[in-house]
Amino acid sequence: MARERVTSFDVAREAGVSQSAVSRAYTPGASIAKATKEKVLAAALKLGYQPNAIARSLISRRSNMIGIVMADIVNPFYPAVLDMFLRQLQERGHRVMLFMATRGQTIDDLLPQLLEYQVDGVVITSSTLSSEMAEHCARLGTPVALFNRYVANVEASSVCCDNIGAGRAVADLLLDAGHQQLGYIAGIENTSTNKDREYGFSSRIEERRAKPMRREVGNYTYEDGYQAALRLFEASPTPDAIFCANDIMALGALDALRGPLKLRVPEDVSVIGFDDISASSWQGYRLTSIRLPVERMVETTINHLIERIENPDTPLLATLESIELAIRDSARLPEHIGLYHTWEKVD
């Protein structure tokens, strides 16, 4: 079981370079000629040399690891987000420790496990954070950023989009286009994303004194979205437009409308989703959907975390990004879409 300890000096001798060149070959972003680096790596491979980032991190107090906590990587919105985080973090020489919050597990249960590994920072995409745990992270000097989530009065940064504003804007769009009875398919009910989208949508309907919205729950899944759409048509008044709190449910709703309900979209019923996942642009669906500026949100989150890691005095960040409308074929829209100046037309 004893592993022979090959040192960086052995590698330097074998490669015919300085020990500092060996060190630079293993430092992300360090300046070193490509040919030299290749010589070092070949010598390392030959001798079985492997530098130890763990031992290094005990001295530097930087692990170069960022922890990411997700809850639902099967919903296609999150793999796309994770993909962007991984690409951008790896490009900058950071490693990713990924944690999944399973149902019933709170972030307060999971965070200590990440912190044990001395991650330099944490991104939470899944859930909120207690103020005790946020304080614990702050005391350890580990910055935390909530992605697409926010919590009031907690020592954590938040990069979020304007979910309430989006809900309001969708209500305006659908009412301005002449729809009479709006319906809403809710996601998982206690999530902040669902609560905010629903609050914006329903409160705007009330403000405009339109008919109260009909509502069913789709739990952010295709199957439940499909069933929720069927239920919306079991009793009158049936909706002539449905806003779904995410795209996966909207795709289920589209299949229910065109399939067993034999309704035309958008002639009989308009459907608008949220997230603009790639399946929404598939020819079989062509769903009109709310698009978050995900790439920019990921970049903002990473920039801010790195800034706080390097300078702990950096103030907390709370951004509320505006969203866009990806216009396809599933909804009747008002003629003067130009009024909604934050919308952008896509494909």
Add this chain to the structure above:
Amino acid sequence: MARERVTSFDVAREAGVSQSAVSRAYTPGASIAKATKEKVLAAALKLGYQPNAIARSLISRRSNMIGIVMADIVNPFYPAVLDMFLRQLQERGHRVMLFMATRGQTIDDLLPQLLEYQVDGVVITSSTLSSEMAEHCARLGTPVALFNRYVANVEASSVCCDNIGAGRAVADLLLDAGHQQLGYIAGIENTSTNKDREYGFSSRIEERRAKPMRREVGNYTYEDGYQAALRLFEASPTPDAIFCANDIMALGALDALRGPLKLRVPEDVSVIGFDDISASSWQGYRLTSIRLPVERMVETTINHLIERIENPDTPLLATLESIELAIRDSARLPEHIGLYHTWEKVD
């Protein structure tokens, strides 16, 4: 910047428990009463105590981290796989360091970065491995398992499914059902999954002296699968059945067939995919597809890795799991499907 060092003794005193209870509260799987653990965690939170897994790993030579390398987490097959790995590894107290191989990056570039973090084992889902790098891992005592991939003559384990056998079986199924001209939509051409599925399919067509297959490339994406299906119908002989090397391309092909090509599925053209992703069961598609026993493959991979971590003399593993057919509505099949005894009918 100095972080106060709170020790496990401070926490034990605060919680009114022994120091060994504090230690057990932070050891995954250790025996400790729930009430005691809660007392310890509350005291730790109050004092700002955080155990250091990194320092511990330098002593124990176990980091409890497993590295996973993926290439394509946007294709919905891989998030489902990652989800299973995360759940099963976390349940056993392991942490996951996730790496993404971007285009042009070989596993030989990435592995040293994982090894720097002293991961206990590595799962590679994306690509093959040079024999030099496999030897390097073996020398360090870090077991490597290829998931859904294999490489001959390399010191790594492999948990794979029978892609060649699946290709042969699909050719048999389609020819036995009376199809005359088979088509194939290929994935990324240099991947082992695509090569094996194609080899099995085309060689079986030849053996049975059926008409040579028509072939287009769909690069494992929806858009390219859609375009590949259009190209298959630009020249005769046009196919009356298409086997797609993954489901995402098959969904694109279905939309091209039913949309611009105005063909009926399966009356005019049968379509069979591979992977059985969740979108294939959506009512708008109902794709017949090859299903891998993913849950079992993930479990086998983890069991084997852990066994090799605990006992380095454990021999390498090479499994070739048989696959199943998820029968839905997109393909005409022979009457006596019972002949294909490895197939299993689903929903």
